[in-house]
Amino acid sequence: MLRSCIRSYSRRAPQPTSAELTSLLQRYAASPPLPLDLASLLSFGRPVTPSSVLSSATYALAEMPRRLAMRVRSLEGLPFIVGTNPYVASTLNAYRDSFQLLATYPPVTNLEENQKFTEQLEDLVHRHANDIPTMAKGFLESAKYMSPTQISNFLDGAIRNRISVRLIAEQHISIARALEATSHREEVGNIGVVDMQCSPLQMIRMCESYVAELCSATLGASPSVIIDGHPDATFAYIPVHLEYILTEILKNSFRATVELHKAGALPPVRITLSPPPSGSAGVSNSHFFSIRIRDEGGGVSPSNMARIFSYAFTTAKSDADDDLDGGGGPYAAQHVGGLANIGGGDTNLFSEMTSKGLQTGLGSIAGLGYGLPMSKLYAQYFGGSLDLMSLEGWGSDVFLKLRCLNEAGDSSI
Secondary structure, three states: OHHHHHOOOOOOOOOOOOHHHHHHHHHHHOOOOOOOEHHHHHHOOOOOOHHHHHHHHHHHHHHHHHHHHHHHHHHHOOOHHHHOOHHHHHHHHHHHHHHHHHHOOOOOOOHHHHHHHHHHHHHHHHHOOOHHHHHHHHHHHHHHHOOHHHHHHHHHHHHHHHHHHHHHHHHHHHHHHHHHOOOHHHOOOEEOOEEEEEOHHHHHHHHHHHHHHHHHHHHOOOOOEEEEEOOOOOEEEOHHHHHHHHHHHHHHHHHHHHHHOOOOOOOOEEEEEEOOOEOOOOOEOOOEEEEEEEEOOOOOOHHHHOOOOOOOOOOOOOOOOOOOOOOOOOOHHHHHHHHHHOOOOOOOOOOOOOOOHHHHOHHHHOOOOOHHHHHHHHHHHOOOEEEEEEEOOOEEEEEEEEEOHHHOOOOEO
């Protein structure tokens, strides 16, 4: 019943762009976006002043349309049959509308105008909350029309573009709201969306709670988490990015551990925290905070290792040929629920990742195979890395290196 309900649509050719929109796209295509300057983004919040907020608005209006224009052109360049998929077509239309709005938006010259602009940005962020699961569904249905390399290259670019657009938008929203708040001067721990004292320990415990509840509900049990190394260490990072990465890694580790040890005691998942080492003068010699997540879930078979970071590869379904009813894998209810809601009315319930983080259901793309490749992109975005080592028959080690953003002020991304 669910299958027939989800697939009852007809393909239509994408709507052609208007002459006005075509002209705008050509103009912005001739001026590609500049690398995202992390120092500039942080400077708008050091400190938050009326002048810095207006400068941030100017930056957002200059850079966001350029990136959205790239996405529109990229979606328009997909094979025709892929573009007729309703999920892909709806994503294209949403990007066209957002691009046109920002490309024609008047300059923001005072705080009253900025308040209206910030409200527009908040609405845009909300409207695009489901972009990734919507595209995931479209490409799942269109996979036979593109090679795996073509799909991977397209999605890599789309997700990186999305990260940059959301980062610019949410950074401006955050500092604009900080200026409006009477207590913003007390918020010394944050520069916009960057938490200058982000605690991996607190983030792990929050994600552990969510994943343990999910794992217990679907598999009947969940392992404990032991944290060692330097649990009190903090670093400058974007909490919602770290939240997404940790959630996806823990979901894999918890599931593998419970499935392998069904009949016995569950070994814990061990997480080691390693901040940048300090030199003799107390100055850091490294720009990275390292996290190792080790489980005893049996590891990954050699035949799957080459595909572990590939889109649409997942071990969360037992029947790879059945893209919706995959045999009741551990996150099957999440998987089907997320797909069934795409295009539905309640976008908050199954959003991919919004500023509210886990409260809005990061699991909506569970079972689609996007968790690890997206986590790797988030880790790499600021120059970090995510690697997985497997000892088949025993377990897996995930090594996560994240760049300390307060020590990366000269980086462009």
